[in-house]
Amino acid sequence: MSTSIVITSGKGGVGKTTTTANIGTALAMLGKKVVVVDADTGLRNLDLHLGLENRIVYNLVDVVEGTCRLKQALIKDKRFDNLFLLPTAQTKDKTAVTPEQMQELVETLKKEFDYVIIDCPAGIEHGFENAVAGADKAIVVTTPEVSAVRDADRIIGKLEAKGLEDHQLIVNRIKFEMTKKGEMLNIDDMTDILAIKLLGIVPDDEKIVISTNRGEPAVTDSTSKAGQAYKNIARRLLGEDVPLMEMETEETGFFSIFKKLFRR
């Protein structure tokens, strides 16, 4: 049984592409055959996150238009033999692909792969319709900011209107220190406001910048906290019961003991 999952968000810049790259890679590390599909036509970026930007010859639009066969457009990952990328076009206009064509493409991919992970463009325009067309389930990515949460709610509404009832939330870029001080929305606030099942939380991690710079997803770095969070998320997708990451930040030294004493 293969599954197609669309990674979506309302607001841009919340980490959809990072999430797609990391979940895809993590599932491949867990032995699944995975293809990550870039559905953000015009603004392709998933190739950069995976470090595969130099290998692209054909893309999703070429496949749909019949310029090449699907096999020719699929790029095998450098690190994992069972991970593939289907890049999108950088120049073609966003209307080059129809939702019907996208749905057909995803169905074809599902015959070959265990997981088809689709990176959706931000917002609720044409690109959203395409990316969602062939998806069995959706993952909504948000950050703990008012604008990102509001836009996430809009997307959840859109997903429900499309009949995609199977959707879960990832809260990205949580600053544990700020959450503890009450200066950032916490997980309970978010699930309370959005009324959606929580799939996972990802801490704000400077290492993500380094991973993206290098084109190596954080899950391949065993010291990255965000990478660990994404690995947990991938295991949850496989049906494992993995607890949420601890909110505690490592505090050492005399002052931290002092602070702990006075904490309720």
Add this chain to the structure above:
Amino acid sequence: MDLFKLFSREQPSKDVAKERLKLILIHDRANVSPAFLDMLKSEIIRVISDYAEIDERGLEIKLTKAGEEGINNPALIANIPIRKMKESTK
């Protein structure tokens, strides 16, 4: 910095964020603008005024989250102070 916070009565910003979000999402979900609520208010005043004398300034109309179960279904709540019923309706 933290020491100052201990003595201030400022509400943590996440609580402010939560309150603002709750209110805005109710309106987003129902697709209701403040202008629409105003329109609704004047219509209600017009209809009710046929039957009762009401305190127009005390009239309050708002959207709230409905009960426990249906979080996605907001409720329209009107608080209409009645001064007295009109003679013709008795």
